[in-house]
Amino acid sequence: xxxxxxxxxxxxxxxxxxxxxxxxxxxxxxxxxxxxxxxxxxxxxxxxxxxxxxxxxxxxxxxxxxxxxxxxxxxxxxxxxxxxxxxxxxxxxxxxxxxxxxxxxxxxxxxxxxxxxxxxxxxxxxxxxxxxxxxxxxxxxxxxxxxxxxxxxxxxxxxxxxxxxxxxxxxxxxxxxxxxxxxxxxxxxxxxxxxxxxxxxxxxxxxxxxxxxxxxxxxxxxxxxxxxxxxxxxxxxxxxxxxxxxxxxxxxxxxxxxxxxxxxxxxxxxxxxxxxxxxxxxxxxxxxxxxxxxxxxxxxxxxxxxxxxxxxxxxxxxxxxxxxxxxxxxxxxxxxxxxxxxxxxxxxxxxxxxxxxxxxxxxxxxxxxxxxxxxxxxxxxxxxxxxxxxxxxxxxxxxxxxxxxxxxxxxxxxxxxxxxxxxxxxxxxxxxxxxxxxxxxxxxxxxxxxxxxxxxxxxxxxxxxxxxxxxxxxxxxxxxxxxxxxxxxxxx
Amino acid sequence: xxxxxxxxxxxxxxxxxxxxxxxxxxxxxxxxxxxxxxxxxxxxxxxxxxxxxxxxxxxxxxxxxxxxxxxxxxxxxxxxxxxxxxxxxxxxxxxxxxxxxxxxxxxxxxxxxxxxxxxxxxxxxxxxxxxxxxxxxxxxxxxxxxxxxxxxxxxxxxxxxxxxxxxxxxxxxxxxxxxxxxxxxxxxxxxxxxxxxxxxxxxxxxxxxxxxxxxxxxxxxxxxxxxxxxxxxxxxxxxxxxxxxxxxxxxxxxxxxxxxxxxxxxxxxxxxxxxxxxxxxxxxxxxxxxxxxxxxxxxxxxxxxxxxxxxxxxxxxxxxxxxxxxxxxxxxxxxxxxxxxxxxxxxxxxxxxxxxxxxxxxxxxxxxxxxxxxxxxxxxxxxxxxxxxxxxxxxxxxxxxxxxxxxxxxxxxxxxxxxxxxxxxxxxxxxxxxxxxxxxxxxxxxxxxxxxxxxxxxxxxxxxxxxxxxxxxxxxxxxxxxxxxxxxxxxx
Numbered sequence: 001x002x003x004x005x006x007x008x009x010x011x012x013x014x015x016x017x018x019x020x021x022x023x024x025x026x027x028x029x030x031x032x033x034x035x036x037x038x039x040x041x042x043x044x045x046x047x048x049x050x051x052x053x054x055x056x057x058x059x060x061x062x063x064x065x066x067x068x069x070x071x072x073x074x075x076x077x078x079x080x081x082x083x084x085x086x087x088x089x090x091x092x093x094x095x096x097x098x099x100x101x102x103x104x105x106x107x108x109x110x111x112x113x114x115x116x117x118x119x120x121x122x123x124x125x126x127x128x129x130x131x132x133x134x135x136x137x138x139x140x141x142x143x144x145x146x147x148x149x150x151x152x153x154x155x156x157x158x159x160x161x162x163x164x165x166x167x168x169x170x171x172x173x174x175x176x177x178x179x180x181x182x183x184x185x186x187x188x189x190x191x192x193x194x195x196x197x198x199x200x201x202x203x204x205x206x207x208x209x210x211x212x213x214x215x216x217x218x219x220x221x222x223x224x225x226x227x228x229x230x231x232x233x234x235x236x237x238x239x240x241x242x243x244x245x246x247x248x249x250x251x252x253x254x255x256x257x258x259x260x261x262x263x264x265x266x267x268x269x270x271x272x273x274x275x276x277x278x279x280x281x282x283x284x285x286x287x288x289x290x291x292x293x294x295x296x297x298x299x300x301x302x303x304x305x306x307x308x309x310x311x312x313x314x315x316x317x318x319x320x321x322x323x324x325x326x327x328x329x330x331x332x333x334x335x336x337x338x339x340x341x342x343x344x345x346x347x348x349x350x351x352x353x354x355x356x357x358x359x360x361x362x363x364x365x366x367x368x369x370x371x372x373x374x375x376x377x378x379x380x381x382x383x384x385x386x387x388x389x390x391x392x393x394x395x396x397x398x399x400x401x402x403x404x405x406x407x408x409x410x411x412x413x414x415x416x417x418x419x420x421x422x423x424x425x426x427x428x429x430x431x432x433x434x435x436x437x438x439x440x441x442x443x444x445x446x447x448x449x450x451x452x453x454x455x456x457x458x459x460x461x462x463x464x465x466x467x468x469x470x471x472x473x474x475x476x477x478x479x480x481x482x483x484x485x486x487x488x489x490x491x492x
Numbered sequence: 493x494x495x496x497x498x499x500x501x502x503x504x505x506x507x508x509x510x511x512x513x514x515x516x517x518x519x520x521x522x523x524x525x526x527x528x529x530x531x532x533x534x535x536x537x538x539x540x541x542x543x544x545x546x547x548x549x550x551x552x553x554x555x556x557x558x559x560x561x562x563x564x565x566x567x568x569x570x571x572x573x574x575x576x577x578x579x580x581x582x583x584x585x586x587x588x589x590x591x592x593x594x595x596x597x598x599x600x601x602x603x604x605x606x607x608x609x610x611x612x613x614x615x616x617x618x619x620x621x622x623x624x625x626x627x628x629x630x631x632x633x634x635x636x637x638x639x640x641x642x643x644x645x646x647x648x649x650x651x652x653x654x655x656x657x658x659x660x661x662x663x664x665x666x667x668x669x670x671x672x673x674x675x676x677x678x679x680x681x682x683x684x685x686x687x688x689x690x691x692x693x694x695x696x697x698x699x700x701x702x703x704x705x706x707x708x709x710x711x712x713x714x715x716x717x718x719x720x721x722x723x724x725x726x727x728x729x730x731x732x733x734x735x736x737x738x739x740x741x742x743x744x745x746x747x748x749x750x751x752x753x754x755x756x757x758x759x760x761x762x763x764x765x766x767x768x769x770x771x772x773x774x775x776x777x778x779x780x781x782x783x784x785x786x787x788x789x790x791x792x793x794x795x796x797x798x799x800x801x802x803x804x805x806x807x808x809x810x811x812x813x814x815x816x817x818x819x820x821x822x823x824x825x826x827x828x829x830x831x832x833x834x835x836x837x838x839x840x841x842x843x844x845x846x847x848x849x850x851x852x853x854x855x856x857x858x859x860x861x862x863x864x865x866x867x868x869x870x871x872x873x874x875x876x877x878x879x880x881x882x883x884x885x886x887x888x889x890x891x892x893x894x895x896x897x898x899x900x901x902x903x904x905x906x907x908x909x910x911x912x913x914x915x916x917x918x919x920x921x922x923x924x925x926x927x928x929x930x931x932x933x934x935x936x937x938x939x940x941x942x943x944x945x946x947x948x949x950x951x952x953x954x955x956x957x958x959x960x961x962x963x964x965x966x967x968x969x970x971x972x973x974x975x976x977x978x979x980x981x982x983x984x
Contacts, residue, residue, distance in 0.1 A: 032626065034562045034613065039626050042557035042641060049558060065534035066541060070526045071615070071646055071662050072585070075592065079600045089592045089601045093564070095615070096603065097586040098650040100567065108571045109581045111588065111612055120603055121526065123563070123587070123615075134524065134531050143836065149534060154563055154646070158590040170563050344635065 008356070010291050015235045019286060023164045026294050026357050028281065036162040036169030040278070043357065046302035048172065048278060052152060054204050054299075055174065055276065058196050059150055064176060067149045069131050072121040077129040081254040084128065087221020091158035093123040093169075123156040128222065128247070128273055131177045132255040139269055141260045142181045146189070150176040155277075165282040166239075166492050173277035179269045181261060183248070186270035187225075190246040193274040194227040197242035205280065206297040206409035207231050207287045208416050209241060210438070210487060212463025217450055220273075224248040230462045230487065232416040233286035236436015238462050238489040241283045244274035282492070288381075288408050294358025295381055297408060298401040305330060305337040305397060306359045308350050311367040316341065319365050322390075326363070326375075329394035335401065355380065360404050361397055381408050422485070426476045429488075433457050438489045440468060442482035444475035452477055453488065462487045500848070502783050507727045511778060515656045518786050518849050520773065528654040528661030535849065536773065538794035540664065543772060544644060546696050546791075547666065550688050556640045556668060561623050563645075564613035569621040573746040576620065579713020583650035585615040585661075615648040620714065620739070620765055623669045624747040631761055633752045634673045638681070642668040647769075657774040658731075658984050665769035671761045673753060675740070678762035679717075682738040685766040686719040689734035697772065698789040698901035699723050699779045700908050701733060702930070702979060704955025709942055712765075716740040722954045722979065724908040725778035728928015730954050730981040733775045736766035774984070780873075780900050786850025787873055789900055790893040797822060797829040797889060798851045800842050803859040808833065811857050814882075818855070818867075821886035827893065847872065852896050853889055873900050914977070918968045921980075925949050930981045932960060934974035936967035944969055945980065954979045 008025060009017045023029055028044030040048065056066070078089040099115030102108075124130065131149070138144060152174045162168050176193060180186040194211060201207045209229035219226040223245035230238045251257070252268035261267050288295040298304050307326060309319035323339045330337045338359075340350055347364075354362055364376040374387040377397070381404050388396055419437040423429045429439060434457075443449060443461065454460055463486065470484040500517060501509045515521055520536030532540065548558070570581040591607030594600075616622065623641070630636060644666045654660050668685060672678040686703060693699045701721035711718040715737035722730045743749070744760035753759050780787040790796050799818060801811035815831045822829045830851075832842055839856075846854055856868040866879040869889070873896050880888055911929040915921045921931060926949075935941060935953065946952055955978065962976040 030626075030629075032562045032622070034564050034566060034622070037562035037564060039562065040560040042559045045559045046557070065538065067534045067537045068532040068664060070524045070529035070531065071648065072526050072529060074526060075601060075603075078592070085601060091591055093587045093613070094589040094592065094603050095585045096588045099583055100570070100581045100586065100614070109567060109577060111567075111586050121585070122592070130524070130526070134522075137522075156563065172560065 008291065008293065011234065018291075019282075020164065022285060022289060022293060028285075029164045031164070036159050038164050038168045038170070040172070043302065044281065047284070047296070047300055048281060050300045050302065051200075051204070051280060052174075055196075055200055056152075058200060059174075059176065062148075062192060062196070064148045064150050066151060068151050068153070069127050069134060071124055071153075073124050073127070073130045075120045075122055077133060078122060080129060081222050081250055083250070084222035084254075088125045088157075089122075091160075092125050093156050093158060095121040095123065124153075125155055125157045126273075126275075127151070127155075127175055128177065128251055128271075129255070132251040132257060132271070135177075135179050135269070136255050136257045139179060139257055139259050142262055145179055145181040145259060145269065146185065147179040148176070148189075149178070150174055163282075165278055165285070168278075171278050173275050175273060175275040178272045179252075179257065180272070181259065181267070181270070183270050186248075186272050187246050190225070190227060190244045190272040190274065193244040193272070194229065194242070197244065197274075197276060198229050201229055201231065201241055201280075201283070202409065204297065204299045205284050205287070206299070206405055206412060207241070207283055208409065208413045210463065210465050210467060212465040212487060214243075214463055215450060215461045215486070217447055218461060220245045222247060222250050224250070228463050230438075230489075230491075231283050231287060232419060232438060232489075233283070233492070234415070235286070236419050236438075236489075238438065238487075238491040239279070239283045239286065240462070240491065241280060242274070242276040245272060247271035247273060287412050289358065292383070293356030295408060296358035296360060298360045298405045301358065301360050302336065303338045303354075303357075303359050304335050304401055305361045305363065306350075306354045307337065307339045307363045307365060308347055308354075309339075309341050309365045310347050311365075315367040319367065319370070322370060323365055326365075326390070326393060330397060333394050333398050335394070335398060361400060363393075363397075379404055381411075424473070424476055429476060430457055433459050433488070433490065436490065438462075438487055440465075440485040441476050441488055442473035442484070443486045444478050444480040444482050446478070446480075449475060449477045457490070459488050459490045462489050462491060500783065500785065503726065510783075511774075512656065514777060514781060514785060520777075521656045523656065528651050530656050530660045530662070532664070532770070535794065539776070539788070539792055540770060540773060542792045542794065543692075543696070544666075547688075547692055547768065548644075550692060551642055551666075551668065554640075554684060554688070556642050558643060559641045560643050560645070561619050561626060563616055565616050565619070565622045567612045567614055569625060570614060572621060573714050573742055575742070576714035576746075580617045580649075581614075583652075584617050585648050585650060587613040587615065616645075617647055617649045618765075618767075619643070619645075619647075619667055620669065620743055620763075621747070624743040624749060624763070627669075627671050627761070628747050628749045631671060631749055631751050634754055637671055637673040637751060637761065638677065639671040640668070640681075641670070642666055655774075657770055657777070660770075663770045665767050667765060667767040670764045671744075671749065672764070673751065673759070673762070675762050678740075678764050679738050682717065682719060682736045682764040682766065685736040685764070686721065686734070689736065689766075689768060690721050692768075693721055693723065693733055693772075693775070694901065696789065696791045697776050697779070698791070698897055698904060699733070699775055700901065700905045702955065702957050702959060704957040704959075704979060706735075706955055707942060707953045707978070709939055710953060712737045714739060714742050716742070720955050722930075722981075722983075723775050723779060724911060724930060724981075725775070725984070726907070727778070728911050728930075728981075730930065730979075730983040731771070731775045731778065732954070732983065733772060734766070734768040737764060739763035739765060779904050781850065784875070785848030787900060788850035788852060790852045790897045793850065793852050794828065795830045795846075795849075795851050796827050796893055797853045797855065798842075798846045799829065799831045799855045799857060800839055800846075801831075801833050801857045802839050803857075807859040811859065811862070814862060815857055818857075818882070818885060822889060825886050825890045827886070827890060853892060855885075855889075871896055873903075916965070916968055921968060922949055925951050925980070925982065928982065930954070930979055932957075932977040933968050933980055934965035934976070935978045936970050936972040936974050938970070938972075941967060941969045949982070951980050951982045954981050954983060
């Protein structure tokens with residue numbers, strides 16, 4: 001088994017294969033027998049739960065409340081908003097019947113043709129339509145606004161080529177949908193949620209992100225503006241990690257959601273929507289992990305510390321006792337810890353397994369070290385080991401966890417910054433983009449240029465980034481004047 | 493608005509109407525435009541979230557881990573377990589296509605006939621089949637057991653007649669699915685989960701329940717034994733509030749899940765499944781609430797205390813300041829509190845609204861009372877008011893919340909116990925059961941008797957209860973010998 005665990009493809013050999021193997025070997029998720037749908041295994045789900053908890057608290061601090069809206073959407077709802085239907089009414093799961101019956105040979109079931117729905121229902125690919133259809137009844141006056149609802153749920157978009165966490169037909173996410181009395185308030189909310197996503201990515205996932213606004217082509221179907229956070233994976237590709245949309249009055253108008261403003265005049269409500277999904281798991285994995293397996297940020301690791309005893313069987317009671325003390329002192333400091341004294345697995349197997357699973361800190365309790373009052377501490381991010389005094393070990397580890405969190409973030413920032421290039425020459429760009437990386441290039445703002453770049457290189461405009469000083473210049477493709485630089489990259 | 497709030501049908505007039513109105517007026521949930529699917533509104537969802545948190549912690553304490561399995565189930569999976577298909581393959585939502593396309597007149601979308609699935613997919617009505625199909629790959633040896641997974645998710649059972657929370661086509665629930673190496677261990681787990689449900693119902697929901705085992709007719713489709721908790725609603729009807737199933741090796745065999753036991757011999761795995769759903773919201777409402785609205789147990793109330801100031805506008809700064817102190821001291825004791833000084837609603841409206849919403853304790857801060865160092869405290873369960881010294885008010889309220897929790901539980905127990913009857917005469921039973929209540933009657937154990945009772949009275953055997961001393965006797969219907977008494981009632 002130890003050999004099998006170590007048998008992980010190297011990133012330098014085949015990054016994509018490494019990712020696929022790691023997700024399965026680290027017990028995060030696996031393909032199900034239902035096309036494109038994944039099973040999220042307990043270890044993977046425990047990370048997702050930690051993400052949910054942090055995000056949920058952050059949302060609620062800004063006044064957001066959770067609610068739940070129907071899974072199924074009447075087909076006709078999708079057609080109400082013209083752009084939305086183009087984007088979402090295509091590849092989706094359609095419910096046409098509501099009953100099965102036993103077949104003639106009594107060894108199986110068939111769809112009952114008599115139980116055909118009058119109007120087909122769609123499994124939600126996103127919920128703007130059903131939610132705005134509901135908001136119509138909730139909103140009469142400016143006093144009913146803002147409405148700040150979020151739901152944690154499953155959604156479905158029929159995908160032909162799927163990859164665990166990155167692109168699956170069914171995935172889990174949260175979708176926030178807010179309604180406001182003014183354009184300004186809605187725009188402010190859309191930007192606020194992007195900031196929250198960026199803060200979460202950087203402070204908890206330790207994933208640095210570039211915040212910006214999407215080009216018209218890359219916008220959410222039905223939005224006036226889509227704000228995005230873009231992260232760089234270890235192969236230099238971009239991963240869109242969260243988006244927040246300013247929807248203007250598009251859904252207000254499509255679903256006739258009007259309110260009486262302070263002057264007692266009817267107005268259409270202003271909307272935002274924003275979401276992050278189990279795709280974040282992919283970003284987490286591809287930012288930090290290495291050839292030995294996962295590297296998890298302590299802030300999101302289900303197990304922050306594992307303690308493994310090594311000794312002869314007569315030494316075990318003493319080791320168990322010492323371990324219990326350490327476990328207790330760590331728990332007091334709020335550190336999650338697992339003591340693994342299972343005797344049916346060798347220490348070497350355990351070492352490899354917890355490395356693979358990305359547990360940030362490993363303690364080895366050896367009988368001989370213990371006599372000297374020492375314990376071996378290994379940090380997963382650098383794989384460095386040292387012998388540390390058992391006196392005050394809990395505080396030592398608490399600090400070490402903070403160090404690891406900071407260190408992997410810094411490492412990711414350094415990597416990202418070393419692979420961002422300002423580029424003014426299209427030939428150079430085409431050559432360089434093959435190796436990945438983020439490119440800051442002047443763009444003339446036309447769809448033609450955007451399409452040409454995509455066709456030539458598969459790279460897309462990820463966003464107009466906020467964080468870089470913007471100067472006008474010349475579009476590297478068309479030679480026309482450009483207002484600013486945009487971020488271009490190949491993306492997941 | 494105040495009038496509209498108070499305009500709740502009385503329970504004595506029409507219990508069913510009272511319930512339907514209350515769910516909507518108290519902002520718990522509403523019907524959506526999708527047949528049979530509800531919208532759970534933020535206030536209702538906040539109660540459900542509290543339930544989830546408590547239950548989730550209780551599950552995890554027993555070693556259960558959360559995971560996530562696909563929403564869609566291949567039609568053929570349902571046929572694998574013979575009894576299961578009878579119970580669940582009937583009224584369910586069937587996905588037959590995976591794409592829509594624009595219609596000919598370009599003003600809507602139609603199902604693309606070219607995008608027909610080879611095998612239809614069912615939206616999960618429950619997940620035994622898809623999960624056991626997955627477990628097959630997880631289980632090789634007794635060392636891989638037990639597996640203790642739970643998922644919080646949505647499920648769908650096509651219902652013709654729906655009622656908010658009690659019976660909806662889509663509902664939210666948790667479903668636990670465990671796999672074990674021995675029959676004993678599986679049976680123990682099934683019983684353990686029932687105990688957890690009973691503890692949760694009684695200690696948190698303040699809903700007394702009767703634990704027992706279902707008759708064969710009322711068992712879960714595919715189970716060898718179904719354990720249940722049954723609660724009595726205010727109209728004397730039973731509400732099945734949670735079930736735990738011992739599934740034997742039925743699913744192990746149906747999905748060929750074998751493991752090598754300690755003697756290295758192949759054996760089929762033993763299974764349990766157990767679940768509670770948003771139906772618990774119905775139990776909560778119909779156990780405690782009154783003609784003024786909801787009565788919520790403090791342990792699950794999203795807002796435990798509301799503070800409302802009454803004063804002239806020049807007195808408000810002083811009231812705000814005093815309220816801030818009280819809020820702070822309550823928060824320190826872990827009490828959730830809302831200060832409502834909104835000036836666009838009258839105090840009378842606020843009083844009615846928070847009564848309707850079941851907030852357990854209301855404080856009224858009046859300028860004159862404050863001068864005397866007093867505050868008016870009202871408890872929602874009895875509607876009793878008293879003036880209490882502001883000194884030590886937080887501790888006073890903390891104790892009061894405990895009192896309320898105990899009091900509403902006791903009230904529910906007393907009501908239930910006053911409406912349980914031992915009955916040995918079928919004519920008497922038929923007359924009495926019309927008015928509701930639980931009946932303990934001797935049963936000969938035959939399906940015929942069970943069916944006759946149901947046909948004559950609509951009442952069903954809820955369970956063979958654990959808690960009552962059981963003596964043999966004579967079946968009240970057939971006159972045949974009966975091993976024990978069963979619990980019979982009309983049910984939701």
